[in-house]
Amino acid sequence: MGFWGAIGSAALAAVAFIVLLIAVFSTKASLPSFDELKSSPNGQMIRVHAADGTVLVSMGPSxxxxxxxxxxxxxxxxxxxxxxxxxxxxxxxxxxxxxxxxxxxxxxxxxxxxxxxxxxxxxxxxxxxxxxxxxxxxxxxxxxxxxxxxxxxxxxxxxxxxxxxxxxxxxxxxxxxxxxxxxxxxxxxxxxxxxxxxxxxxxxxxxxxxxxxxxxxxxxxxxxxxxxxxxxxxxxxxxxxxxxxxxxVKLAPEPKQNSVRYFTDWALPQLEVLIDETDAPLEVWTTLDLGMQRAADDAIRANSPGSAQGALVSLDRDGAVRAMVGGKDYVASIYNRATQATRQPGSAFKLFVYLAALEAGHRPDDMVVDEPVTIRGWTPRNNSGRNSGEMSLRSAFAYSINTIAAKLGQEVGFGTIADMARRFGITTPVDTHPAMVLGTSDVRLIDMTRAFASVASKGVAIAPYGITRVTANGAVIYSHEVDTSHVLVAPYVAAQMTDLLQTAVNTGTGKAAQIGRPVAGKTGTTTSNKDGWFVGFSSGLTTGVWMGRDDARVVPGLQGGTAPARAFQNFMVKAVARRPVEQFETKVTLPEWQIEPEDNAYYEAPDNGLFVDEDGNPLPREQEPDKGRPPEDRIDQDWLDRMTGNEPPAPQPAPTRAPPPRQQTIPAPSQPREESPRGEDQERPTQ
Missing domain, CATH: 1.10.3810.10 (Biosynthetic peptidoglycan transglycosylase-like)
Known part of the structure; x- marks a missing residue:
């Protein structure tokens, strides 16, 4: 480097030094005081409260x-x-x-x-x-x-x-x-x-x-x-x-992570769309009822089969989430099976089949025929593998008869049933092949619970929510408002569906879910007992229970009417204990198959199951879940035929609709059927 190069480098260094000095002293002049720096926050702290004000968890910096x-x-x-x-x-x-x-x-x-x-x-x-x-x-x-x-x-x-x-x-x-x-x-x-x-x-x-x-x-x-x-x-x-x-060094014990975290993990991410505040400490007030949460946790742990997981969601009449359990142990697995897992619902999906049929003009006392049926090459079978002939729609629903569900699906249209499911809040894809009536499409427990809650609310859409209000520095920056303007089906359709759901609990597959007050609900069991469901409502509270293995392997003895129904019963007895008994608008009408109390073994039998593979095709008879089941857990079809007075149906075709019923338990609508509310609520799915 020459003389002038050295001079140039020195000059540049001097200029850079002067610039640095100016930057440092101008920055110094703008710095806050020491006391101000002491009070400046490092991040946003969030405290989450239960419905009674108890602090559930503190999130963010400590x-x-x-x-x-x-x-x-x-x-x-x-x-x-x-x-x-x-x-x-x-x-x-x-x-x-x-x-x-x-x-x-x-x-x-x-x-x-x-x-x-x-x-x-x-x-x-x-x-x-x-x-x-x-x-x-x-x-x-x-x-x-x-x-x-x-x-x-x-x-x-x-x-x-x-x-x-x-x-x-x-x-x-x-x-x-x-x-x-x-x-x-x-x-x-x-x-x-x-x-x-x-x-x-x-x-x-x-x-x-x-x-x-x-x-x-x-x-x-x-x-x-x-x-x-x-x-x-x-x-x-x-x-x-x-x-x-x-x-x-002795470490302080880690605080126990209980099932409350399933709820907070689900609710807190919603803050991103509810509020804009990202700096001030937040107080988040939620819907969670700690007493119900403890009861839900106990019910899932006590009733889930040893190798299976369990989940529970309970919604109040306005959609407030009162309890949420996403698994048997949050520490062992933070995966929330109540909101994240998608599983086949089995016959619990028949809610949408029968809603579509009722909206199309059927009534609970309409007579239908349980007979062999083949639709597009698919031949559904009942749990027993036999058919029992003529029965009411109420009986078909109470005993979860597959052939009747298939015939209803063919009549109203499988696309119509899929639209009904989406209308009632099912957010996962719904297939339209014939076997879909038996619950072959994966769903989330929270979505199914939401659908049943909407029936309980007389056909008005219910949206689950967990955050009631948010405050920052003492000021309310968000407050939840319940929307009751979205009507999904006419009130009389919801009332008729409630009639069917009551019967399923009182005399059908959901008998184990009885709690000593009016209950309406439905069981669900999938192929080879991989999933068990019970979803129902009473006294303004709708609760959904799912059980099964995360790897979708068989759980011996798991049916919707057994462990899930018992978990529902255990939880609901405590959850509604302080609520007044509420009667449904429809009285319980026993199906014509009602028998003497001492002969009620059939009602303890499992749900019909789902005898189809992943593509909706029938399973070979030897692969069906009742093969190898202990004899006392299987349906005795001969006994059933004797008690109901039904003989095996003749092979000739029989009508799917019968003359007007002998007795009408649901009042007919006051206006012509074609004038019942429809509009856009039935044209597009509810999200």
Whole structure:
């Protein structure tokens, strides 16, 4: 380089230095005071309340008490300085030696994709924590350096270290040493021992990786490194470092994660579309009833077969979620089977088949014929493999007769049934092949529960919700409003459906769900007992229960009328105990198959099941789930024929519709059928 080149370089360096000085001192002038920096938040804290105001969970950052510099244990200050910034006392905010070393390391590792490591001082980390994001680029590093230089001009080293130790993130949602001490060791920061201080100091490099609650071995290993560095820098003696064993530190027990977290995990993401506030601490008030939640948890754990999972959702009459259980153990599995899992509903799907049939003009007492039927090459069979001839629509629903459901589907149209399911809130795809009437399309438990709740509300759409209001700094920024304007079916159609659902519980497959007051509901069981369902309502509360294995393997003995119905019963007895008994508009009318009480073994039999493969084709007889079932759990068709007075039907065709019924239990609509409400509510699905 020549003379003029050297002059030019010196001039550029002088200009750059002047620019840097101007930037540093202008930044210094704009910096907040120390007291203002102490009060600045690190993130948004969210507290979630149950319906009675009890705090369910605190989300987001956790802050302990502010610890002044003099109150911070010396071992904590020494540990953090030794491992994070050993020249903290001597540099001006940016460590040129550390930066040079980091650049050399970066050059040696270029092409590896690794970032520059070891270049940030404690002051730079404070600047980044308070003023900048974690985005890694050259512009941010330059701003970080200028801020650090400015902070060193405005604040003392003690103030900077105090800010750092009270604001840096230590993992587990804990910001600052006091929050970390309380979370990991169960006591305040002023009582930290050398070993505890070493563990906390070691967390800064990678809070999630070195967290003692996540990986105790990694945390101990990192703490040992911190102790060695403290000895190397003269903060402690080598003898003290050798005598200190981080493995002897007693960790505070982790708070138990119960089933409430299934609910909060479902409800809280909805805040993104409900509110715009992203900084102020939030108080979120929810619909969850803690008493019902405990009852739901107990019911699922007590009744789910050993190898199976269980889920439960309970909705109040306005759609408020009062209880939600997504599995038997949240700690073992956070997967929410109530809202995320999609499973075949079996005969519970017949709700939509019969809704479509009732809307098309059928009545509960219409006579239909249980007979062999083939539709597009598909021949559905009943659980017994036999047919029982003429019966009412009420009986067909109560005993979940497959052939009748298939004939109704053919009559009203499989696309019409799919539209009815979507209208009532089924958000998953619904097939339109004939076997769909037996529940071959995957659904979510919360959607099925919503559909039954809409029937309970006399045909008015119910939308599940979990958040009632949100406040920020004492002001209400969101309040839920219930919409009751969306009518799905005419009230008399919903009343007739309730009539059928009552019969299913009183004398049919859902008998185990009786709770000593009016109940309406439906069972569901899928192929080879892979899924069991019960969904029903009483006293303004609609509850859905699903049970099965996550891998969809067979669960011996699982039918909708057994464990799921019992779980429903266990839960609902407690859930409605303080609610007044409510009668339905329709009285329970026993089907013509009603028999003497001592001969009721048939009613304890499982639901009809789903004897089709994944494509809706019939399974070979030897693959059906009742093969190999203990004799006492199978339907005795000969006994059934004797008790009902029905002989096996003749092979000749028989009409699917019969003359007007002998008795009408549901009053006919006051207006002609063609004038009943339809409009767009029946033209498009409800989401």
């Amino acid at each position: 802050y302990g008490e502010w610890v002044s510099y003099d109150a911070i244990p010396k071992v904590m200050k020494d540990a953090i300085v030794a491992v994070e910034d050993r020249r903290f006392e001597s540099h001006w905010g940016v460590d040129l030696w550390g930066l040079a070393r980091a650049v050399r390391t970066g050059i040696a590792n270029r092409g590896s994709g690794r970032r520059l490591q070891g270049a940030s001082t404690i002051t730079q980390q404070v600047a980044r924590t308070i003023f900048l994001s974690n985005k890694y680029d050259l512009g941010r590093k330059l701003r970080e350096g200028v801020l650090a230089l400015a902070m060193e001009r405005k604040f003392s080293k003690e103030q900077i270290l105090e800010l750092y130790l009270n604001k840096v993130y230590f993992g587990g949602g804990a910001y600052g040493i006091d929050a970390a001490g309380r979370k990991f060791f169960g006591h305040a920061a002023d009582k930290l021992s050398l070993a505890e201080a070493a563990i906390i100091a070691g967390l800064v490099k990678a809070p999630s990786h070195y967290s003692p609650t996540a990986d105790a071995e990694a945390a101990v290993g990192r703490a040992s490194v911190v102790l060695d560095v403290m000895a190397e820098t003269g903060k402690i003696s080598h003898a003290t470092a050798g005598a200190t064993d981080p493995r002897t």
